[in-house]
Every structure is written in C-alpha cells, then in structure tokens.
Amino acid sequence: MRNCILGLFFALIAPTLVWAAPSPRLVLPEFTALAQKATESVTITLDAALLAMAGRFLNGNDPQDAATQEILKGLQGIYIRSYTFDKDAAYQQSDIDAVRNQLSAPGWNRLVQTRSRKSQANVDIYIMVVNNQATGLALIASEPRQFTIVNIVGAIDLDKLHKLEGQFGVPKLDIDVPKAPTPSVKK
Amino acid sequence: MSEEFESRLRAALRPVAPSPEFTRNLIARVTADKRTEANTPGGRRRNPKATAWWLSAGMAVSLLMAVGVQQHLQERRETERGLEARREVIEALRMTSQKLNLAYEVIKSQSPSLADDKPGV
C-alpha cells in the first residue's frame, strides 16, 4: 500500500521535475548591429548531428584528432559567437546582458570569474550540473576589442579542453609585442 | 630652406601599411603557397564521339555515367560537409580552449600556489 502511494506521488511530481529541468542550451542573439561594426565575426553552430558528422572525419591516429574525439564524446552541441572590433569600447556590457541573464537561471553555477587589469580581459565560466554531472558550459570572455560567448551542451571535460591550445597548429610566436615605429625623419 | 623641404618630403613619404584585411589575406596566400604542392587538376577532357553507329551506345554510357557522377558528387558533397564540420569543431574547441586559458593565466598569476593544480571542475 505504501509503495503504491509513493509510486503515485512520484508519478505526480515527475512531470514537474522534468518541466523544471534546466536547459544547458543558451539562446544566443544574432548581434546583427554589432556584427556590422565588427572587423571579424565568428558564428559557430554545431548541433548533435553536425558533431557526429565531424566525428566521422576525425582520424583516431592523429593526435589532434584523437584529442578532439575524446572531447566530443558526450557533447550534444557547440555554439559560439565572437566579435572583434578595431577600437576599444565598441560594444557595451549591456549587449551581452541578454546572455548573462540566462545564466542566473536555476541550474547554472558560476565556476570562475576572472578580471585582469593587465590584459583588461574578463572571463566568466559557468557550468550546469544535474545529478552531479556537468551537462553544459557557458563562457563569456570580454576584452577591450573582442567578446566571445561559448555555449557547450553535454558533458565536457575542462581539463582536456584547456590542454588543447597549442595542438591545433596555432603558431606560438615567442615575440615581444613590438613598439610602434618612431617617425623616421632623418637628416 | 632646402632641408626644411626635404624634411616635409620625408614626413609626407613615411611608409604606410596596407589594410589589416589585405595583410591577413596576403599572409594566408603566401604561407599556403609554401605549404601546398602545386596541384594542377587532371584536366582530362572527354570528347564525345558523334559518329552515327556509336550514338545509342554513347547515350547509354552517358546515362550510366551521369548516375555514377551524381553519386560521386553526392559523396563528395558529404565529404566536404563532413570536413567542414570537422574544421568548425576544431576551431570551436580551439577558441574555447584559448579563452579558458585566458582565465587560467589570470588565476595562475594571482595564486602561484595553484599554478600546478589542474583547472576546471
């Protein structure tokens, strides 16, 4: 009898639990006005089908591809918006508020908030955890001339992801930032 | 007087840079040229033979080939889509990793004792 009552109780509340389950997928605006001002814009929309397609073309024998395959396991989507401008303060923080507001919804936890006076870069990383499992990641990086929003849906391993940079053939130029050339008015 | 004019001339003739977009394209083209082998396409031409008694056979062959070509093109399109998806995935992960690294560097600089800790969850 008690089991029947308990079963009925859970059957009744189950829909509400499902209904209340937070979504790790953010609604990313088109940023049309900002895109027109930007010198470069990157829009990446990779749903589960595209990720699966990409996975078929990754070569497990190649270290970079193998690392990528590892990360893709368990992912259902990767969504990125990134805009670069040719001058500081070309965008406002309020432009990104529509995204930030979604991260105050239940389920999202802010993992990291960094503010760098040196590089003037602010990075906020949020993670969605359901039943002790990471189900989504959101990252907002704002720099003087660029902002980037990353939304990853699915189980993501941050440690593996962090180690990826440098593996994709991006040249690491160990060169000091050059000073602006002085005018060459010579006698 | 002459020196003053020459100074003005030098000032007017200071080197200028091309647009950033041109520079990016230039670097991309020159470095791509460095990396890729000259790859001239096959350029095989098919000259259809129009003599009378090959005509029907030719049509049948053309039809079969059209089907085969269509299949090949479809496969090629799928391969291209797949490769493009692969490229996008790699770029997406690279960008994400780069931004994570940005945060990690700040954390590392502020807490030297955490420099050896693994970042993330």
Added chain:
Amino acid sequence: MRILCALDKDKLTLNEAPQGFSDEHLAKARAGDTAALALLIRAHQRTVYSLALRLLGTRELAEDLTQDVFMQLNGNLKSIASNTHLLFWLRQVTSHRAIDQLRRRSRIEMTSLDDEVQLVGTADGGDPLLQRHLQQLLLELSPPARAVLLLRYQEDLDPVDIARTLDMPVNTVKSHLKRSLEILRQRTPPPERRRCEDKST
C-alpha cells in the same frame, strides 16, 4: 566563418612594422617556417606596399604588386643571404616591377588619392593636404625619377644604394634627385601661403 587571429599580439602587429625580425627569423623562414614567413611579411609589407602605392598611384595596383612581390620572394627565399639582402631585394624587385608596369600603362589613375591621404594622415598625424599635394606631384614625375625620389626620401637610401637598386648610374640618380626636388619645391607653396589658399577655397 572566419578564423580569428590566434593571439591578441597579432592584432597589434598587423598595422605596425615590428622591428624584431632578426637573421634567425629569416633563417627559419628560409627553412619553411610559416610563422617566420608571416613575420617577415609583417615586418616588410610597409616598405613594399608604400613603394608600390606611390609608384603606381592606386591601392588596387599596389596591393596586386605587393602580393606578387611577396609570392616571388617566397619562391626565392633560399637565395636571400641576410636581412640586408632581403631589404635590397624587396626594394629592387618592387621598383623594377612597378616601373615596368608604368611603362606599359598609358594613363596614371589618381582616383584613389583620397585613400592615400587617409592612410598617411592616420599614420603620422601630419598635414594630409600637403601630403596629397606632394603625392600628386610625385605621380607627375617620370617613373624612374619617382622611384629615385621614393628610395631617397621614403627609404632613406643614399645615391649609391639607389643606383645599385635601380641598376642606374650614380650620376643619373643624382640628376633625377636634383631635378625632381626642384620641381616639387617650386610647385609646393610654403606652409603659410598654402593655409591661406585652403581657407579661400
């Protein structure tokens, strides 16, 4: 989808001429290092582009020539012995190719001078009207005289180096310089009078 620059540092260097291109970088570029090659282009693009722009007169032609020069350099990097040699090679090839082009062209287009003025004005904050005026006069000189003047006052070469670059006798270089300077000086009003003329127009 466009690929972003990998590092913020790259954005800073795109419009500036980094001074840090060493013989070591050149050696790497010769060995096929694409990062070093990219750095080479950034370090020397201003020289090539400015010569091309002021010799040919339009941005499109200048960009085409700049690209051609660097592509040609790419194929000849192994023969470049040092940075000095590299600079000499770039100036020589750019000047020769531009002069060849000009000899084939019958008309010099001057429609993009506004663009030039914006570029130069932005680069050094100088008087854009004066710069435009001088550049217009420059385009009226013969191609060899123009090249001589640019190598002298843009690249700061002495007449002997100019002669070597352009395969020209030193005395010819000196004659071009003397005549060109006289023409430019005569047709360029002094700053005070020019400002009054600007106000009146």
